[in-house]
Amino acid sequence: MKGKRSLGQNFFINNNLGEYIVEKVKTSNTKSVIEIGPGLGFFTQRLINVFENVTVIEKDSELANNLRLQFPNISVINEDFLNFDLNQIMEIPSTYFGSLPYNVSKPIVKKIVESKSFTNPAYFIIQKEVAEKYIYKKPYSTLSLTTHIYSNCKKILDISPDSFKPKPHVNSTLISFIPKEINIQNIPLLKDLITLSFRHPRKNLLNNLKGTKFQNGSQLYKTYRPSDLSLDQYIEILKYSL
Template sequence: MQNKKTLGQNFLKSGNIINKIVETADISDNDFILEIGPGKGVLTEKLLDKAGKVIVVEKDIRLISYLEEKFENYIKKDKLKVIYGDILDFEAKDIFLKEDYKIVANIPYYITGKIVKKFLSEKKQPTMMVLMVQKEVAKRITQLPESILSISVKIYGDPKYVKTVKAENFSPKPKVDSAILLINNISKNFFKEEKEGEKHKKIAEKDFFYLVKAGFSHKRKTLINNLITDYDEKKELNKEILNKSFQELNFSPKIRAENLSKNDWKSLFIKIN
């Protein structure tokens, strides 16, 4: 069966790498696993050996009957469910009603950002994500300086660069190397109500991300200049107010967005809202 380039299919063929993915996910027989884009089921097979139940979502209609035939016995035992469709069209609550779940997948690289953003911000988040992604994306998420992508991940969980995976481990061979990325301890605790003096401030996800996006809007500009031009719609902020806020937070007036940690962003949000 030929891969579909339009679906970004690069099938993983290394048994050692598959074992490393499963090992990283720390799967027990009580775990519910969501696999995105199972392909020919090489990773699925290993997941079924460990997990209580596996649900796979596959967009390539040609692979549905293949998977259903290959794993017929697991499907009959209700240990595997094969769903046809685009994962971006599903909500986690439609797949997992009550159960906690983990995502373990070799995902199509062209929708990596959308998948990560979607499930980290879901009402029903996974407890963990173990993903095969492009090496450069994994480095950008886990290494400094910060980026809008890394901050968007770190406010929900703890990302870790697990292992580089050479292009030779896939069929067909992609143009770039890949990496196993772990995002653990996923929650929305970052957005819990914060106390500032006598006041309690609720941090809304939408408003917080609006601030972060404004901060990163022009890479070569200082954070203050970005906030004045791209964040302050009501024109209530000015350089004097921001300089005072930065001074109280011990931020340099020349600091750039890439130099702020997730907790720095939280402190800034609370200070100017």
């Protein structure tokens, strides 16, 4: 079956690497896994050997029907993950996993790490360039800062286009998201502050926050660019602004 470009389908085909990836996912030490975008079932076939409960969420109706026939003992949900109510699968602690379509990987990751169901490590294969923006290190990005509120991200390995069919035009990365204990107040305001600070990434903080409710706090680091500041420093700015 050919991948549908409209759904960003690139099917994983590297058997040896697939086994290695599933072994990494297995280290989460949960009995249940939720696979997002299983496609033809390449990883599903391997996940059922190491997890007691496997749930897959597949947007493509044709693929979902094939998965039901191929794996009658798993739960197949034929729905767009971005529209799916995660409260339906919160009862059993689970590990999230998926080789995600490049064009929707960021909203999928955001939905998961910000949800109450995110209580165990999550592992995703995403575009390498995007994966690098999640890693919490200088120069910081909006993505790394806002995601670090909820999780610690770790790059596991890079994956070449040869591991997929059809071959994508970009490299991929397997990345993990480990949930953190959240002790931050005013998270919505903190995310607003970070977003406004990056309106013009090359300008300093004072210019970006001028005329906003965070203007007073920007005085703490007024000559810094937004990518220079850590999450703790943004929290400090927020406290000074309130």
